Structures are given as structure tokens and as C-alpha cells.
Amino acid sequence: xxxxxxxxxxxxxxxxxxxxxxxxxxxxxxxxxxxxxxxxxxxxxxxxxxxxxxxxxxxxxxxxxxxxxxxxxxxxxxxxxxxxxxxxxxxxxxxxxxxxxxxxxxxxxxxxxxxxxxxxxxxxxxxxxxxxxxxxxxxxxxxxxxxxxxxxxxxxxxxxxxxxxxxxxxxxxxxxxxxxxxxxxxxxxxxxxx
Amino acid sequence: xxxxxxxxxxxxxxxxxxxxxxxxxxxxxxxxxxxxxxxxxxxxxxxxxxxxxxxxxxxxxxxxxxxxxxxxxxxxxxxxxxxxxxxxxxxxxxxxxxxxxxxxxxxxxxxxxxxxxxxxxxxxxxxxxxxxxxxxxxxxxxxxxxxxxxxxxxxxxxxxxxxxxxxxxxxxxxxxxxxxxxxxxxxxxxxxxxxxxxxxxxxxxxxxxxxxxxxxxxxxxxxxxxxxxxxxxxxxxxxxxxxxxxxxxxxxxxxxxxxxxxxxxxxxxxxxxxxxxxxxxxxxxxxxxxxxxxxxxxxxxxxxxxxxxxxxxxxxxxxxxxxxxxxxxxxxxxxxxxxxxxxxxxxxxxxxxxxxxxxxxxxxxxxxxxxxxxxxxxxxx
Numbered sequence: 001x002x003x004x005x006x007x008x009x010x011x012x013x014x015x016x017x018x019x020x021x022x023x024x025x026x027x028x029x030x031x032x033x034x035x036x037x038x039x040x041x042x043x044x045x046x047x048x049x050x051x052x053x054x055x056x057x058x059x060x061x062x063x064x065x066x067x068x069x070x071x072x073x074x075x076x077x078x079x080x081x082x083x084x085x086x087x088x089x090x091x092x093x094x095x096x097x098x099x100x101x102x103x104x105x106x107x108x109x110x111x112x113x114x115x116x117x118x119x120x121x122x123x124x125x126x127x128x129x130x131x132x133x134x135x136x137x138x139x140x141x142x143x144x145x146x147x148x149x150x151x152x153x154x155x156x157x158x159x160x161x162x163x164x165x166x167x168x169x170x171x172x173x174x175x176x177x178x179x180x181x182x183x184x185x186x187x188x189x190x191x192x193x194x
Numbered sequence: 195x196x197x198x199x200x201x202x203x204x205x206x207x208x209x210x211x212x213x214x215x216x217x218x219x220x221x222x223x224x225x226x227x228x229x230x231x232x233x234x235x236x237x238x239x240x241x242x243x244x245x246x247x248x249x250x251x252x253x254x255x256x257x258x259x260x261x262x263x264x265x266x267x268x269x270x271x272x273x274x275x276x277x278x279x280x281x282x283x284x285x286x287x288x289x290x291x292x293x294x295x296x297x298x299x300x301x302x303x304x305x306x307x308x309x310x311x312x313x314x315x316x317x318x319x320x321x322x323x324x325x326x327x328x329x330x331x332x333x334x335x336x337x338x339x340x341x342x343x344x345x346x347x348x349x350x351x352x353x354x355x356x357x358x359x360x361x362x363x364x365x366x367x368x369x370x371x372x373x374x375x376x377x378x379x380x381x382x383x384x385x386x387x388x389x390x391x392x393x394x395x396x397x398x399x400x401x402x403x404x405x406x407x408x409x410x411x412x413x414x415x416x417x418x419x420x421x422x423x424x425x426x427x428x429x430x431x432x433x434x435x436x437x438x439x440x441x442x443x444x445x446x447x448x449x450x451x452x453x454x455x456x457x458x459x460x461x462x463x464x465x466x467x468x469x470x471x472x473x474x475x476x477x478x479x480x481x482x483x484x485x486x487x488x489x490x491x492x493x494x495x496x497x498x499x500x501x502x503x504x505x506x507x508x509x510x511x512x513x514x515x516x517x518x519x520x521x522x523x524x525x526x527x528x529x530x531x532x533x534x535x536x537x538x539x540x541x542x543x544x545x546x547x548x549x550x551x552x553x554x555x556x557x558x559x560x561x562x563x564x565x566x567x568x569x570x571x572x573x574x575x
Contacts, residue, residue, distance in 0.1 A: 060352040
């Protein structure tokens with residue numbers, strides 16, 4: 001496997017950059033450079049002359065990167081968005097994992113593919129971790145709101161904690177809503193009335 | 195509600211209003227559509243998601259479907275323009291420093307602004323645009339080409355960061371869609387010199403786009419979508435609805451912009467510099483009136499021509515502006531249609547009555563600042 005490709009990673013989050021660079025390094029690619037923002041991109045591209053540029057699909061700087069790829073004529077050829085019509089699965093996998101790749105035009109598919117596969121695997125893990133983190137945060141927030149709503153009912157209606165929860169659950173079932181939605185409504189109403 | 199689910203991508207700018215209102219005012223659900231609006235972080239991401247089948251339809255910059263259909267725009271794909279979502283709606287402004295340097299120039303005088311800018315010495319003017327394949331960039335190139343001595347450097351900046359780019363000195367001037375021009379003014383970092391319509395009075399800005407293959411196999415869904423958007427655009431252009439439109443858009447989770455940022459574009463009252471009185475700009479942003487949503491094939495041709503396309507590609511570009519679908523899908527909801535599908539772009543100096551499906555309709559002026567006209571009728575032969 002050829003590992004003498006120059007890879008540029010555009011990513012502002014330091015932890016994520018380390019993750020990607022480490023994953024590529026472990027797979028044998030050592031010539032990897034990271035860039036936090038696109039302000040210095042044009043210079044970096046012309047100096048470093050990357051064969052592949054990796055950037056998060058969700059990064060708003062993508063439009064800027066893309067423009068630079070149109071105008072930058074590296075010593076070799078222009079950089080183009082990687083979309084392989086012959087290997088649609090790989091393109092779709094990249095899209096699903098949230099990574100976009102810009103590669104020097106004309107680069108052999110068998111040289112690009114392993115880099116992309118490594119990046120896709122890493123982005124997938126990062127995405128998974130992020131959504132787990134978001135879910136955990138949300139669960140904690142919901143829990144806090146439900147506790148507040150229970151507290152309001154306990155004070156106002158003289159209910160036990162258990163009964164307060166049962167009351168909210170019943171209201172939720174009657175209205176076809178979630179308990180958290182009822183709790184949110186209660187908290188909002190209480191805030192307005194206080 | 196159990197309608198047909200339709201995933202539609204958009205970028206949160208004021209001119210995505212027809213999509214937001216099609217959903218929030220129930221025009222989509224009336225057509226049996228469950229319109230799922232999916233916010234996109236960049237135009238390139240939106241393009242990829244549409245081209246690779248993760249979105250059914252999307253709001254696009256008008257040059258994007260043309261560029262992609264003729265094999266440019268970063269990703270080649272056959273993309274159709276179903277209808278125009280908005281006409282005009284962009285602004286050109288300069289940094290506070292450059293404004294001071296230029297002195298007083300009448301707002302909206304494209305020729306005067308160009309002359310004044312071109313008369314300066316110094317390094318190339320760095321001008322921020324949101325995307326290379328945008329009407330912003332095409333108008334900028336068209337306008338500045340009238341002053342060959344003016345050297346410019348195009349810098350792509352995501353619109354929400356345009357004011358920062360001006361404040362931090364990364365760009366000297368900018369061409370951007372609302373609300374980001376007004377944001378630069380409110381923050382006191384920039385001054386608006388003119389609007390897009392001062393260069394081209396009737397420029398197709400955003401379009402409703404979908405993959406050609408998907409359009410071919412989803413006839414009924416396409417029809418419902420176009421009708422819902424048509425109704426939303428019509429509602430938006432009614433003067434009495436403007437205050438409510440501002441309010442709905444300001445509250446919408448889809449935009450997350452405050453009402454005071456939505457207001458200038460929707461009402462056409464643009465404040466050129468901090469502390470100045472707003473200027474009423476006629477047709478600053480238009481969705482429906484004067485056949486605004488009609489995808490004129492000549493508009494596609496103009497775009498292709500200015501992307502440097504040859505005759506064969508101009509013809510291909512015309513084909514992706516689907517006047518045929520517009521006529522077929524909107525005929526029975528009393529949509530007025532122009533008799534022709536092409537016009538000589540730039541030829542209308544005044545409001546002009548033309549033949550239409552219901553007798554006659556008024557077309558708005560579509561003149562260019564330099565008076566040039568573009569007739570692409572011959573390119574079909």
C-alpha cells in the first residue's frame with residue numbers, strides 16, 4: 001500500500017484533528033498536516049501541495065476550500081472534489097460519515113481509496129461519539145426539567161413526588177404528548193406566572 | 195399528518211422564505227406533502243446531498259443547477275430548476291475604511307460606484323462572495339468587467355461570517371444576500387453602496403432544484419411541491435402580508451434570525467449605513483409578481499454564457515430550466531404564464547405588458563446597468 005501521499009486535514013477542533021492525524025499515522029501515512037481554519041489555506045495549499053484535503057462535510061468553510069481548489073493550480077493538477085462514479089458505495093460511505101475529500105485530479109483510485117477508508121472509519125467513530133454525547137446532554141436536561149415540573153406540582157397541589165410524576169404522565173398520555181413536553185409547558189407557564 | 199415526506203435542503207437566508215412559508219402556513223400539507231426542511235451548513239454540502247440522493251429537492255443559487263448540468267460547479271450532475279424561488283435580494287457593500295476613502299457616492303448608482311472604486315490606486319480589491327457559482331459572483335464579474343483597469347480578488351466567505359471578514363480586514367468589499375449586508379451595517383463595520391438589482395434589475399437569485407432523474411420518476415410529488423411553493427410565493431408578495439411574513443420568518447426555527455434582520459429584505463427598506471434613514475428599494479426581493487417564479491430559459495442561457503459556456507452548453511443549460519413543468523403543473527391553479535419561455539434579457543427598461551395565458555401580464559424591467567441586451571434565441575439552431 002502506498003503511504004507517500006501528502007494529506008491536509010482542515011478542522012478547527014484540536015481533539016478531532018489529533019484523532020484523524022493519529023488514525024492516518026497508525027495506518028502508515030506520516031505526511032499529514034492539519035489546519036485549524038481556512039484563512040491560511042491558499043498559502044498552505046501552494047506550499048504543502050497536498051494530494052488529498054480532508055474536511056468535515058458540515059464545516060461551513062467548505063465553500064471557501066472549494067473555491068481555492070478551483071483557482072489553485074498546484075504544480076501538478078487542480079484539486080477536485082472526490083466523487084467516484086465507479087465506486088458509488090465509497091462516495092456514499094464518505095457522505096454518511098460526514099467527510100468530504102478533495103484530491104489532486106488524476107490521482108490513482110487505488111492510492112486514494114485506503115486514505116478515504118481510514119478517514120471514513122475515523123469520522124464515523126467521531127460522529128457516533130458526538131451523537132452519544134448530545135443524547136446524554138439532552139437526557140440530563142430533560143431530567144432537570146422534569147424534576148422542576150415535579151417540584152412545581154408538589155408545591156402547588158400538595159402531591160407526593162410519585163403522584164406528581166403520575167399526573168404528568170397521565171396528562172401526556174391523554175394529549176398524545178411526551179412527558180418532557182408536558183413538563184416543559186408546565187415550567188414555562190410557571191415562569192410566566194411567577 | 196401522513197403526507198408524502200419530501201426532504202428539501204436550504205441555507206438559512208431570508209430568501210428561503212417561500213420554503214419556510216410553504217411549510218409553516220400549511221401550503222405543503224394542503225398538497226399532501228410533509229415538507230421536511232433540512233438546513234445545510236454550506237452550498238457545497240447542499241449540492242453534494244442533493245446530487246447524491248440524500249435530499250429530494252433543494253433551494254439553490256441560480257447558477258448551481260446550470261453549472262452542474264454543464265459539468266462544472268465542483269460536482270457534475272443533471273440538476274433541474276423547477277422554478278425560481280426569488281428574484282434579486284443581494285447587496286454590495288464596502289468596509290467602513292473603504293467607504294471613507296470613496297467619499298459620498300449616490301446609493302444605488304452602479305456606474306458611479308464602479309468609477310469611484312476603479313479610480314483608486316493600490317493592490318487588488320478583495321471582495322467577499324458567498325460561493326463561486328452564485329448570482330452574486332456573476333453580477334460582480336459582469337459589473338467590474340466594465341472597468342478593465344480595476345483589479346479584484348474574489349474571496350469566498352460563508353455569509354454569516356461576512357461581517358466578521360469585513361471587521362477583521364480580510365475583505366475590502368462584499369456581495370452578499372440578506373440579512374448579512376444589514377448585519378454588517380448594524381455592526382458599523384460596513385456600508386452598502388447598491389443592491390444587486392442596480393446591476394441587473396431582474397436577476398434570478400435562488401431556485402428550487404431537484405435531480406433530473408428524480409423529477410422524471412416523481413411526477414406527482416414534483417407537482418405538489420411546485421404548487422405549494424407557488425402558493426407560498428404568492429402569499430409572500432402580497433403587500434398586506436409583509437408584516438406577518440416578517441413575524442413568522444423571525445420566529446421560525448428554520449431561519450433563527452430576529453425579525454429586525456428579516457424586515458429590510460422582506461419590506462425592501464434597506465439602511466445603507468449605520469444611523470442613516472432606510473431607502474425604499476423597489477423589487478429589492480421578489481417572489482411572485484411579474485412572473486418572478488417563472489424559470490425563463492433565457493435566464494439559464496445568460497448564466498451559462500457568463501460561466502463561459504459554449505453554444506452547445508448554453509443549449510443544455512436552457513433545458514434544465516423546466517418551463518415545461520412550470521406550465522404543466524401550475525396551469526390549473528390559475529397561475530398566469532407568459533406566452534413565451536424566453537425573452538431578450540436586459541431589453542425591458544420599463545414595466546411592460548406581454549401576452550400571457552390569461553390575456554396579458556406585466557413584466558418588470560430587466561435592464562442591465564450598462565444597457566446591454568442578451569438574445570439567446572439563435573443558440574437553439
